Amino acid sequence: MRGILALGAHLPHRRLDRSTIAAVAGGGGGKGTRSVAGFDEDATTLAVEAARATLRGHRGPAPTALWFSTTTPTYADKTNATAIHAALRLPGSCAAADFAGAARSSVAALRAALAGGGPTLVVAGDVRPGLPGSPDEAAAGDGGAALLVGDAADGAPVLAELIGAAARTEEFLDRWRAPGDARTRQWEERFGETRYVPLGLAAVTAALDDAGLAAADVDRVIVASPHARAARSTVRRLGLAADVVADDLSTTVGNPGATQPLLLLVAALEAAAPGEVIALLSLADGADVLLFRATAAVADHQSARPVAEQVAAGRDVAYPTYLRWRGLLPTEPPRRPEPARPSASAAARTADWKFGIVASEDRTSGSVHMPPARVAMGGGAIDDMEARPMAEVAGTVVTSTIDRLAYSPSPPIVFAGVDFDGGGRLPIELTDCDADEVAIGTRVEMTFRRLFTADGIANYFWKARPQRAADGSVTTAASAAAG
Structure with a gap:
């Protein structure tokens, strides 16, 4: 069948x-x-x-x-x-x-x-x-x-x-x-x-x-x-x-x-x-x-x-x-240099991280490195890491800011420091949200997005978006613990 x-x-x-x-x-x-x-x-x-x-x-x-x-x-x-x-x-x-x-x-x-x-x-x-x-x-x-x-x-x-x-x-x-x-x-x-x-x-x-x-x-x-x-x-x-x-x-x-x-x-x-x-x-x-x-x-x-x-x-x-x-209404771009085109060789070397958001975990201490590293932050062990996929791991916002100066196709950028469940911290751009929806304690999940396009090359990476309840409200660490 x-x-x-x-x-x-x-x-x-x-x-x-x-x-x-x-x-x-x-x-x-x-x-x-x-x-x-x-x-x-x-x-x-x-x-x-x-x-x-x-x-x-x-x-x-x-x-x-x-x-x-x-x-x-x-x-x-x-x-x-x-x-x-x-x-x-x-x-x-x-x-x-x-x-x-x-x-x-x-x-x-x-x-x-x-x-x-x-x-x-x-x-x-x-x-x-x-x-x-x-x-x-x-x-x-x-x-x-x-x-x-x-x-x-x-x-x-x-x-x-x-x-x-x-x-x-x-x-x-x-x-x-x-x-x-x-x-x-x-x-x-x-x-x-x-x-x-x-x-x-x-x-x-x-x-x-x-x-x-x-x-x-x-x-x-x-x-x-x-x-x-x-x-x-x-x-x-x-x-x-x-x-x-x-x-x-x-x-x-x-x-x-x-x-x-x-x-x-x-x-x-x-x-x-x-x-x-x-x-x-x-x-x-x-x-x-x-x-x-x-x-x-x-x-x-x-x-x-x-x-x-x-x-x-x-x-x-x-x-x-x-x-x-959609590019159908020309507007004043950010007064910052536009990004250079992504490097094909650099993308190939870091494909697991760039496309799969795979971090590294120190086998000795269990510490998670984002982006992946060869040298452990705790103990200094070298090349003693194992892959730690993070695409399906949720996290919590520990700090955030609104950046009105950095280049973005749709300014301003909502940027946050995220602590991931089970270890790992990453400063990352947030998407699918309004700035006033984000606060310390907001629960987020990973989503695959296009950062920008330069010289016809789409630069793909991952962003975080707020987790939402069935009614569309943003989930926080407190509400997740209570529910």
């Missing part, structure tokens, strides 16, 4: 209220909110966070392959998946490759993983572009999602088994973006509708035949598409009851491109009961349908951060701030 072994998603902390767009852009906007990646997030960092959530509770073998899908890659002539591979500290024998360029790529990666092989991690991340006031700007969203695919013999129970699949492909022009363009263009909507609806209906019929099921046997239908009108028309033509169609999160998160099919599948499986049949229909440059049946194991599954919880936990971002983060 091959199917989904683990799942996870990551939604950025910030939400843009669409009703605030028109007052600034002179038009556009709408109702509801959309997720907004922070100034230090991109498709790669979103994918890393989703993959971390997926692998956090996995007890089986490490993935033997990692497929990364995005429509907004950081690099065009370099494999982006290798940075995700490094941040997750996967074995060197694990293949990593990009499935990039179109919204259909994530479903293609998922189908390739389901076709066979060892445990395969399918990850998607997107930061969707859109000009100010455009429909794409309002309708889009940012986010990451990941699925670990494998067999029942891969050391973990299958949460949902694949029971049927079908695809329909046809060449036609619907949406496109030339390399280097900041916007996606779209042909007249009615034309796309006339192409997608027949393809979707044919794919659904073929997938049901492949599974030996009737339409009435399907408990939940997920429809993902960058063409919202075609998606609605297909749902109507299928004659589906309203309670069968899954929420596409368009009014709260928006459409995160290649991430959308995986994100909606993660959300559906988090709420699924054993035995439920879930159909994923993706309309993007054709039609793909995957049919899954939830197993008994899904009842015991607990996501690290469920999608519904992340949707509810978002915090507002002002529209001008969003424009500045």
Whole structure:
């Protein structure tokens, strides 16, 4: 039995209220909110966070392959998946490759993983572009999602088994973006509708035949598409009851491109009961349908951060701030020299620290060194260290400051000294917070981010973000001890 072994998603902390767009852009906007990646997030960092959530509770073998899908890659002539591979500290024998360029790529990666092989991690991340006031700007969203695919013999129970699949492909022009363009263009909507609806209906019929099921046997239908009108028309033509169609999160998160099919599948499986049949229909440059049946194991599954919880936990971002983060509103930069481009050789020498935040622990004294060191701070032993991964270790703020002078794409910088549980101290930048939310005793967790980009090179490292309760409030050492 091959199917989904683990799942996870990551939604950025910030939400843009669409009703605030028109007052600034002179038009556009709408109702509801959309997720907004922070100034230090991109498709790669979103994918890393989703993959971390997926692998956090996995007890089986490490993935033997990692497929990364995005429509907004950081690099065009370099494999982006290798940075995700490094941040997750996967074995060197694990293949990593990009499935990039179109919204259909994530479903293609998922189908390739389901076709066979060892445990395969399918990850998607997107930061969707859109000009100010455009429909794409309002309708889009940012986010990451990941699925670990494998067999029942891969050391973990299958949460949902694949029971049927079908695809329909046809060449036609619907949406496109030339390399280097900041916007996606779209042909007249009615034309796309006339192409997608027949393809979707044919794919659904073929997938049901492949599974030996009737339409009435399907408990939940997920429809993902960058063409919202075609998606609605297909749902109507299928004659589906309203309670069968899954929420596409368009009014709260928006459409995160290649991430959308995986994100909606993660959300559906988090709420699924054993035995439920879930159909994923993706309309993007054709039609793909995957049919899954939830197993008994899904009842015991607990996501690290469920999608519904992340949707509810978002915090507002002002529209001008969003424009500045996207580089669409030029503002006065910090009056400090811009950083030099990162060194490839230095990054290679310190890859475990830079991408995996692996500290060193003195075998004699147990003291933790951040960054890793060869000489122990206690006793002076040399090269008597063992690796101490810190990505999943929480910490407590012991001091903090607001730096308005240092270079930052979004000043000011909130900087803190953090004591990590079990040892280790590090001065580190904080993110996903307002300055007045941080105080001595604030509990924080690590998150993979982009510090800056120079000469086209993204400088990735780790930051800390406040831990939050279900209501979004910041957790402190005192509240954690009391609760």
